[in-house]
Amino acid sequence: MTKTKSQLISKEELIKVFIEDRTEGKKKFVTWFLNDVMNEELIEQLNAESYERTDGRTGFRNGTKKRKLKTVDGELILDKPDLRSGSFTTTVFDKYSTVEKALNSVIAESYINGVSTRSVNNIINNLGVNVSPEYVSSLNKELDTKVKEFMETRIEEQIKYLYIDAAYFKVRKNGRYKSMALYVSIGVNSKGVRQILSMDVYNSEDGMDWSSFFFKLQERGLAGVQLVISDGHSGIRKAVTESFPGSLWQYCHFHFLKNLKKTMNKDQWEDISKIVSEALMDESLFKIAIDRMEKMKLNRSIDMFYKWYDPLYSYTSFPKSHQRKLHTNNVTERFNKELKRRTRKIGAFPDSDSLLRLVVSIAMDINEEWLLRKYINMEVD
Structure with missing residues (x-):
């Protein structure tokens, strides 16, 4: 040859x-x-x-x-x-074509609707994108089919661990820019494989919206959830309790530490942060951390630590080899960070549908990689 x-x-x-x-x-x-x-x-x-x-x-x-x-x-x-x-x-570029089409669709739609920024205009010029309404319509029709399939696919495997989070994106609504919440759910199934289960756009993060999000997942077959990992948002906590009775909720350590830091000054935090972080990973050190706080007269910090004691250690109810992946919500944090990186040039989305077209396309791309390997070895206790 x-x-x-x-x-x-x-x-x-x-x-x-x-x-x-x-x-x-x-x-x-x-x-x-x-x-x-x-x-x-x-x-x-x-x-x-x-x-x-x-x-x-x-x-x-x-x-x-x-x-x-x-x-x-x-x-x-x-x-x-x-x-x-x-x-x-x-066929070499097929795997990435959906994301590319979704990106072009949002760029073109933004341009037509008058919400494009200078950087978007530059992208249009560089790509030579045809920004006619017909072009946008043809792309959107194809992408909407893929989004619908992703949002309705049956969840066949039992999901043992469920990570949930929300990221905020600017969306044009009624002629104005509004910060909309993109709900994200990532599950680890009974085989130890992680996958992005669903994504949807809501106005905010109240309990009713999270309950609606969970209900849609359950209609698709979500079952077997034993632990839900998230930040400490009150809307999430309420919805988790109602939607997953019998399961445990894990307060993400990263978010807890971030909120605990607000209860003291910078010097106090530098003095106490190490022992608190160690106590979160070793329950036997909890009392030592509390004693240190008492000596420093950090009453607000002590009250906060006691208030969240149980959900901070929910992860310890599961196999030790799993615990490293269960005490934080880092998996969704990293995913949301990737979404932000890959949508940075958009600025604002013309509507929530265009946001979903792009982020779901990215999610399908990432899912292909995740489904090839285990995230947690379920066979090791």
């Missing part, structure tokens, strides 16, 4: 780079491999090897174009083949 110039990478070179820098070496190997895949696809599409003259040939090469591809190994620069006439089709 004839290789293009970009594919003429020797095995010795790949091995040398891999030994010197495994991360960079893997990126080079994946880049080489995906370029090779596209070259094979091109041969099949053209029905001819490079420079081969056959009666059945359907077109001619026209070099390559650089194309970025974000992967778990970092950003790759691929050489996507180009044709003199017509377009080259490849």
Whole structure:
């Protein structure tokens, strides 16, 4: 098989780079491999090897174009083949196309509705996005089908651990920008695999909205929840108690410490934070932390620690090997941070539907990676 110039990478070179820098070496190997895949696809599409003259040939090469591809190994620069006439089709970018379409949809819709920022305008110019209403409509129709499927897919496996959180995004409503709450639920099933279960947009975080969110999940088959991990929002606590009777609620240690810090000054926090953090991970140190607070006359802090004692140690009711993943809500925090990073250029969304189109597309992309490996080993107690 004839290789293009970009594919003429020797095995010795790949091995040398891999030994010197495994991360960079893997990126080079994946880049080489995906370029090779596209070259094979091109041969099949053209029905001819490079420079081969056959009666059945359907077109001619026209070099390559650089194309970025974000992967778990970092950003790759691929050489996507180009044709003199017509377009080259490849499966290499399919996995990421939904997110790209969702991003283009929001950008275009924002532009049409007059909510685009300067950065959005720059993206439109760089991408050459056709911002006609027809373009937006065609993209939205395709994406809405995917969102509906994600939001209605049956939850077949029992979910033992449930992480919940809300992130806020600016959405245009009635001609004004409003901060809307994006509810997120991530579950760990009986096999130890984590997955993003659902996402939905609400005006705020009251108990009724969270109860509605949980009810929709239960209608899809959510069952078996033994522990719910979240921040200390009163609306969440109320809804968890009503929706999951018999389950435990874990107050995320990160959020608790953040709120405890507000009950004292900076110097006091520097003196007490280490022993409090250690006490949260070792219940036997609780009294030592309280004694230290009493000596410092931190009465508000003591009252707060006693008030949340039970939910701060709910995670200890589960296997020791699981506990490291159960005492904080970091899994949703990291996911929300990724959503913020990948939607930063939008500024404000034209409506809640456009927000869901993009974040659900990102969620489906991330889910594909998560479903390939265990998050918690359920076989180890």
